[in-house]
Amino acid sequence: MSAKKLHLAAFVSAGPVSGSHGGWRHPQASGDLLSASYYQEIGRLLEQGCFDLLFIPDIVAIPDTLGHSLDSQLRYGALGALRLDPLVVLSIVAAATKHIGLGVTISTTYTQPFILARALATLDHLSGGRAAWNIVTSFQQAEARNFGLTDQLSREQRYERADEFLDVTTKLWNSWQDDALVRDREAPLFADPDRVHRIDHSGKYFNVQGPLNVSRPPQGRPVFIQAGASDRGRDFAARWAEIVFVTPGLVDVAVEFRNDLRARAARFGRDPDTLKVLPGIAPVIADTEKQAKTLCDELYGLADPTAGLSTLSYHLGVDLSHFPQDQVLPENLDVPGVQGHYREVSELTRRSGLSLANLGRQYGAGRTTIGFTGTPGSVADRMQEWFEAGACDGFMLQIPYFPGGVEDVVHRLVPELQRRGLFRTEYDGPTLRDSLGIARPAN
Numbered sequence: 001m002s003a004k005k006l007h008l009a010a011f012v013s014a015g016p017v018s019g020s021h022g023g024w025r026h027p028q029a030s031g032d033l034l035s036a037s038y039y040q041e042i043g044r045l046l047e048q049g050c051f052d053l054l055f056i057p058d059i060v061a062i063p064d065t066l067g068h069s070l071d072s073q074l075r076y077g078a079l080g081a082l083r084l085d086p087l088v089v090l091s092i093v094a095a096a097t098k099h100i101g102l103g104v105t106i107s108t109t110y111t112q113p114f115i116l117a118r119a120l121a122t123l124d125h126l127s128g129g130r131a132a133w134n135i136v137t138s139f140q141q142a143e144a145r146n147f148g149l150t151d152q153l154s155r156e157q158r159y160e161r162a163d164e165f166l167d168v169t170t171k172l173w174n175s176w177q178d179d180a181l182v183r184d185r186e187a188p189l190f191a192d193p194d195r196v197h198r199i200d201h202s203g204k205y206f207n208v209q210g211p212l213n214v215s216r217p218p219q220g221r222p223v224f225i226q227a228g229a230s231d232r233g234r235d236f237a238a239r240w241a242e243i244v245f246v247t248p249g250l251v252d253v254a255v256e257f258r259n260d261l262r263a264r265a266a267r268f269g270r271d272p273d274t275l276k277v278l279p280g281i282a283p284v285i286a287d288t289e290k291q292a293k294t295l296c297d298e299l300y301g302l303a304d305p306t307a308g309l310s311t312l313s314y315h316l317g318v319d320l321s322h323f324p325q326d327q328v329l330p331e332n333l334d335v336p337g338v339q340g341h342y343r344e345v346s347e348l349t350r351r352s353g354l355s356l357a358n359l360g361r362q363y364g365a366g367r368t369t370i371g372f373t374g375t376p377g378s379v380a381d382r383m384q385e386w387f388e389a390g391a392c393d394g395f396m397l398q399i400p401y402f403p404g405g406v407e408d409v410v411h412r413l414v415p416e417l418q419r420r421g422l423f424r425t426e427y428d429g430p431t432l433r434d435s436l437g438i439a440r441p442a443n
C-alpha cells in the first residue's frame with residue numbers, strides 16, 4: 001500500500017480525436033460530439049471515478065501543415081478537424097457535475113489578460129472552485145494567420161509574452177481582497193471600495209489598469225497547467241505550473257523529466273511537491289490480454305496513416321509530405337513545433353525502425369507510449385511501476401473513444417487502482433486544489 005495517491009486527469013477533446021484517430025469511427029464511440037449531453041455524460045462518468053480533472057485541449061485553427069492543405073485533417077477527422085470552444089463546453093460540464101476539476105486550454109498569444117482573467121474567475125465561481133487553465137503559447141502558423149499575423153512570434157517572444165500575461169492575470173485575480181465582496185444589505189455595502197484595487201500594469205506587451213470586475217475566485221486563482229518541453233518551456237512550467245503534462249514514451253525518460261522539472265521549481269523558490277507531473281498514456285483495457293490486443297489492433301486499423309501524419313506534421317510544425325514515406329523519420333530535424341513530441345517519435349523510430357507511413361498510423365492510433373494495453377490488473381501494474389519509480393505524480397489518460405472507453409477506465413481500471421490504495425475512493429474537498437493537495441494562494 002502506498003500512502004501517496006495518484007492524480008488522474010482525462011484528456012477529452014471537444015472534437016473527434018482524444019486518444020486515437022480511429023476512435024470516432026469505433027462502434028463503441030456513441031453519442032454526438034455536438035451535443036451538450038455528450039460532454040455532461042463524460043463529466044459525470046469521470047466524476048464517478050473520482051478523477052481530479054477533465055481537461056480539454058484547444059487550438060485556434062484547422063491545421064494545414066501537411067501539404068499546406070486542410071484535406072487530411074477534415075477528410076479523416078484528425079485531431080484538429082473540429083474543435084468546440086472549451087470554455088463553453090466546460091461551463092455546461094460544470095452545471096452537470098460537483099467535484100471534478102475543469103481544465104480549459106487558452107493561448108496567451110491570441111487573447112488579452114483581462115478577458116481571460118474574467119472568464120476563468122467566472123468559471124471558478126460558478127463551479128465552486130474547480131477551474132484550471134492549460135496555458136499554451138500556440139505553435140502553428142495557421143493560428144497566427146487567424147489573428148492578423150503573417151508569421152508566428154518566435155518561441156522566446158511567445159514565452160516572454162506568456163510570463164507577462166501570467167503576471168498581469170495574477171494581479172487581476174488579486175485585485176479584489178478576499179473579503180472585498182461584503183453584500184451587507186443594511187449598510188448598504190455591496191463591495192468595499194477600500195478593498196478593491198487598480199493594478200496599473202504597464203509592460204512590454206500589456207497595459208492594464210484594472211481592477212477585475214469579478215471578485216477573487218474561490219481558489220484564489222485557477223490551477224495552472226502547462227506542457228512546455230523546450231528548455232524555455234520547462235522554466236516557464238517550473239515557475240508557474242501546478243500540473244504539467246508530458247508525453248515521454250518511456251519510464252526512464254519520464255523520471256529524468258520529472259527530476260529536472262522539480263529541480264527547476266526549487267530554483268524558482270517553490271516546493272517541488274506543488275508541481276504535479278502527469279504523463280499522457282493511452283490505456284486500452286479489456287477482460288483479457290488477448291481481447292485488449294484485439295481492440296488495440298482494431299483501433300490501429302481504423303486510424304488512417306495520413307490522419308496521423310497530418311497531426312504529427314502540425315505538432316512538429318514540419319510538412320512531412322516532403323520526406324519519403326517508406327523511410328524512417330530523419331534525425332536532427334529542425335522542429336519549430338513541439339520538441340517533446342519530436343523526442344517521443346524519434347525514440348519510437350529508433351526503437352522500432354518504423355517507416356514514416358507506419359509512424360503516421362502509430363502516432364494517429366495513439367500508441368507511442370507502450371505497455372498500457374491489457375487487463376485492468378496489468379495496466380494498473382504498469383501505472384504503479386511508473387508512479388513508484390518517481391516518473392510521475394499521476395497520469396493524463398488519453399481515452400481512445402467515448403463514452404465506452406471512459407466506462408472501461410472508471411468501472412474497471414479505477415477500482416483496481418483503489419484496491420491497491422493508489423487512488424482515492426472519494427473526493428478530498430470541494431475544490432480542485434483540495435483534490436491536488438495544493439494550498440490556495442494567499443492574496
Ligand SMILES: Cc1cc2nc3c(=O)[nH]c(=O)nc-3n(C[C@H](O)[C@H](O)[C@H](O)COP(=O)(O)O)c2cc1C
Pocket residue numbers: 056057058059105107135136137138139155226227228229230231232233234245246247280337338339340
Ligand atoms: C499533452 C500535451 C497537451 C498539449 N495541449 C495543447 C493544446 O491543447 N493546445 C496547444 O496549443 N498546445 C498544446 N500542447 C503544446 C504545449 O503547450 C507546448 O506548446 C509544447 O509542448 C511546446 O513546448 P515548447 O514550446 O516548450 O517546446 C500540448 C502539449 C502536450 C505535451
